[in-house]
Amino acid sequence: MERGRYSKAEIESFVHSLLTDGFCVLPEHFDRAKLAAWGEAFAPLLERHIEHEGRVQNRGARRYYVTLPFELPFADPEVFEDEDILAVVKGLMGEDAVMCQFATDTPLFGSDSQDIHRDAPPLFPETGDETPPFQLAVNFPLVDVITDNGPFEVARGTHMMLKEQALRCIESGAVRLEPLLLRIGDVVIRDVRGLHRGTPNRTQTPRPMVVIGYSRRWLFRPEVSIQIPRAVYEKLSDRARFLLRFNPVVDSLDEEGREIYQSFAY
Numbered sequence: 001m002e003r004g005r006y007s008k009a010e011i012e013s014f015v016h017s018l019l020t021d022g023f024c025v026l027p028e029h030f031d032r033a034k035l036a037a038w039g040e041a042f043a044p045l046l047e048r049h050i051e052h053e054g055r056v057q058n059r060g061a062r063r064y065y066v067t068l069p070f071e072l073p074f075a076d077p078e079v080f081e082d083e084d085i086l087a088v089v090k091g092l093m094g095e096d097a098v099m100c101q102f103a104t105d106t107p108l109f110g111s112d113s114q115d116i117h118r119d120a121p122p123l124f125p126e127t128g129d130e131t132p133p134f135q136l137a138v139n140f141p142l143v144d145v146i147t148d149n150g151p152f153e154v155a156r157g158t159h160m161m162l163k164e165q166a167l168r169c170i171e172s173g174a175v176r177l178e179p180l181l182l183r184i185g186d187v188v189i190r191d192v193r194g195l196h197r198g199t200p201n202r203t204q205t206p207r208p209m210v211v212i213g214y215s216r217r218w219l220f221r222p223e224v225s226i227q228i229p230r231a232v233y234e235k236l237s238d239r240a241r242f243l244l245r246f247n248p249v250v251d252s253l254d255e256e257g258r259e260i261y262q263s264f265a266y
Contacts, residue, residue, distance in 0.1 A: 004083030011084065014189070015091040018133065022159035022194035025180070026084065026187040030140060034076070035184045039142035041073050042066075042208055046106060062110040063198060067103045068210070069253050070228050074102070080212055081240055085138055088189055089214045092133045099243040100135075101213025101224040104142075107150040107201040114199075116155070116170065116177070117265035118163065119192035120221075130160045135192045135215040142208040145182040150201035152209070153177035159191040163266070166195050220246075227253055 006014070006026075017024035049066045059065050068074045080099060089097050123131050145151045155175050158166035169175040179199065180188060190196075192213075201207050213224060226247040233241070233249045 004087060006084050006087070011087045011091060014088045018088070018092060018136070018189060018191060021156045023154055023156075023188055023190035024088070025182075026189070028183070028185045029082075029084070029187040030079065030185045032184045034073075034078075035140070035142055037073055038210075039208065042068075042104065042142060043206075045069075046104075046206060046208070059105060060107075060114050060198065061112050062108040062201075063114070064106050064108070065103060066106065066208075070102060070226050071232055071253065075232055077237065077240055080243070081237065085187065085189065089136060089138075092136060093214055093216050096217045097214050097243070098217050098219075098246055099212065099226070100215050100219075100221065100246070101137075101211060102226045103224075104208045104210050105198065106206050106208040107198055108206050109201055109204050111150060111198070111201045114197040115265065116167065116195050116197045118159075118195055119266070121266040122162075122193070128162065130162070130193065133159070133191050133193075134219050135213060135221075137190050137192050138210075138212040138214065139188040139190065140186065140210050141182050141184060142210065143205065144184055145180065145207060145209075147179065147181065148201075149203045149205065149207040150199050151179040151181055152196055152198050153179050154190065155195040157194075159194040163195070170195065214243075217246075229253055 014024040014026070045068075046064065046066055049064055080102070119137065120135055123134060143149070155166060155170055155177050158169070158175060161169070166175070170177065177197070182188070226244060228244055228247055228249045230249055230251055236244070
């Protein structure tokens, strides 16, 4: 893998932003042409998903969660082994972090605003306190995200608040929901506990957003997993195998054992 573009001090700044704000943005990080190719390859996957599972709209009306197959063009080590992203991940999740999720969220025309939510509950709710980060979501769009096509909104700093307190801050105006307007190539890394929501896509073009999940090694969420075809696994680097070590290696990608991520909002 090539050396990352950011210095140690810049990586530490991203880590600090995640600790204080709950997210950071790496602008123009991935090659636009590469992600445009992802978009072309994703379109038939989305069509097939809607055809076979269109009634399962647990993300909201006309909003679909589609797992990405771990094969080319998606299983690209220049993306999931990106030096800068992994440096940020390791700065928060430790050297033994794992990659646990590889999917997309796509609102279509007719979608609506989601309820404000977080993607994981607190580890120890009985204490009334939040803990240091334990799971990160790396998000990047396959189209430019503008006001009209459903940007997701995040509430800065709410990852370290109890949900009820954070909602009161949003309702009072002390904290606001900020729409993240992104261009293809921009990357958002966020603590999954930060309050956020998807907004309506008012255009006729789907707005796919990739999510790659990285977590501390001891965190097991059975609703998410990555099936790794054996032929792909055999070509992975030692580091990639280490990142993916708790995911099943399969002889072929099929419907059996596929990811069904239903409960997502907390």
